[in-house]
Amino acid sequence: MSEKVVMKQITKSFSVNGEKLEVLQAIDLEIKSGEFIVIVGHSGCGKSTLLKIIAGLETQDSGSCEMDGKAITKPGFDRGMIFQEHRLLPWLSIEKNVALSLEAYDKAERAIQVEKYLDLVKLSDFKQAYPAQLSGGMSQRAAIARAMAPNPDILLLDEPFGALDAMTKIELQDEVKALHQKEKSTMIMVTHDIEEAVYLADRIVVMAANPGRIRDIVTINLGKERDRGSIDFTIYRKKIYDYFFESKVKEPEYVI
Numbered sequence: 001m002s003e004k005v006v007m008k009q010i011t012k013s014f015s016v017n018g019e020k021l022e023v024l025q026a027i028d029l030e031i032k033s034g035e036f037i038v039i040v041g042h043s044g045c046g047k048s049t050l051l052k053i054i055a056g057l058e059t060q061d062s063g064s065c066e067m068d069g070k071a072i073t074k075p076g077f078d079r080g081m082i083f084q085e086h087r088l089l090p091w092l093s094i095e096k097n098v099a100l101s102l103e104a105y106d107k108a109e110r111a112i113q114v115e116k117y118l119d120l121v122k123l124s125d126f127k128q129a130y131p132a133q134l135s136g137g138m139s140q141r142a143a144i145a146r147a148m149a150p151n152p153d154i155l156l157l158d159e160p161f162g163a164l165d166a167m168t169k170i171e172l173q174d175e176v177k178a179l180h181q182k183e184k185s186t187m188i189m190v191t192h193d194i195e196e197a198v199y200l201a202d203r204i205v206v207m208a209a210n211p212g213r214i215r216d217i218v219t220i221n222l223g224k225e226r227d228r229g230s231i232d233f234t235i236y237r238k239k240i241y242d243y244f245f246e247s248k249v250k251e252p253e254y255v256i
């Protein structure tokens, strides 16, 4: 696999109430084409800022961020982004919302892509519905279809399932996982949910806060089909959990 994204010595500060807030410090990260990367870390450690730099929505103060060897300077259809809230336009039907990301396509191709992705996220029967007529999970599925329809090389997911109930979240995790395997796009997700991270990631980037920096990168050697109840899964979950919380229960020794 070749490198899709290469970040070198990224730093980023914001000015808050006249004070300089150092948000990202010396971030070095290489993401391979087709990888599923999940970023975890305490609230405010700079996860979304990192994602926005890859999206071209924020610019680093120093260091470089490249995609396929070219500096990222602005957003583009080669990167799709999904947020915690679906951000669908309420006055457009679901199919028209999805078609919005397909400006560069001609009418016939646009219709094919809309059909394909609404089918993949199981919303074909709701293409003429409006966002207010969909549940939270369905709206998020529509947002996934909209982001994936232009065939982006990279899908950036910023806590996409954070506002969903537990059952819907599990269903959508499986759908995103299936899409990743089918479409072979590179996926970079931010989450607070450690189980979600272990379920989906090829590698988990563990961040530390103040300033935001990479504390560790954990490769998840669990294959593609993962059982949330297996011992190996539980060991990984605890390994990630232990980066953030001191365990009060004495666990048996484990080695990964």
Ligand SMILES: Nc1ncnc2c1ncn2[C@@H]1O[C@H](COP(=O)(O)OP(=O)(O)OP(=O)(O)O)[C@@H](O)[C@H]1O
Pocket (backbone or CB within 6 Å): 014, 015, 016, 021, 023, 041, 042, 043, 044, 045, 046, 047, 048, 049, 050
């Ligand atoms: N545009 C901005 N202007 C000023 N400060 C900002 C801006 N964007 C982010 N920040 C600050 O940068 C820090 C990191 O924000 P960021 O959203 O990247 O963190 P996060 O790890 O994604 O947090 P959370 O998990 O709570 O979403 C926070 O203290 C935030 O207040």
